[in-house]
Amino acid sequence: MSTVEQHYANHLAPIYLWMTGGAESALQAGRDDLAALDLTLAPGCTVADLGAGFGMHAIPLAERGYRVTAVDRSELLLDSLEVLRGDLAIETVHADLLEFRSYLPDPVAAIFCMGDTLTHLPDFAALDTLIARVAAALLPGGAFVATFRDYTTELVGDRRFIPVRADADRILTCFLEYRPDTVLVHDILHERELGVWRTRVSHYPKLRLSGAVLADVCAANGLAAGLDSSPRGMVSLVARRR
Incomplete structure (x- = not known):
């Protein structure tokens, strides 16, 4: 069995843009994901995008005028982001998600982790660690936004x-x-x-992660979470730091 990093490097990353329907189709889907959120941020604020890939959400966030730190483990996907971003205010970081705080010198207004990224974590202990670090990296009233697929119900x-x-x-x-x-x-x-x-x-x-479990982990770390569904059939969570 491959690790997530090996699987993406050797199998998925080279075809990822094709898999999502091409750059413009994927970016429009990212814009639609963000438009569906009940979320208002201050103009020009700094946000982080964890598992940014080729920029499906980082680029639409930057189009809205935010300064984006985009973190991903795939160099190939980040190279694609660098090409697609043009002159948008996006800083790319090649790093493990759990190390994202090393690249955020100051607390940020929002942290995004969208497109099923959370389920790529190795175990639930890593999820606990990530959410604790997310809570510590947010400004008071800052938002954590995640979308992911719920695999708790088995298909047969x-x-x-x-x-x-x-x-x-x-x-x-x-x-x-x-x-x-x-x-x-x-x-x-x-x-x-x-x-x-x-x-x-x-x-x-x-990970077979449910919305209820993620909301509980957020609550344990001082984040008040609300759950919804996203336009592409994923669970959507928006959690505010108290």
């Missing part, structure tokens, strides 16, 4: 096979295999190379 039979995207030369399908605290995500990639179809398979674990 053929429903465990999830088509992601397909075109004439590439097909990506996920298969889910459940364990008590995690789900193993098998990414099955078929690609046409010089007229011949090749298949590559890699899998990695994701």
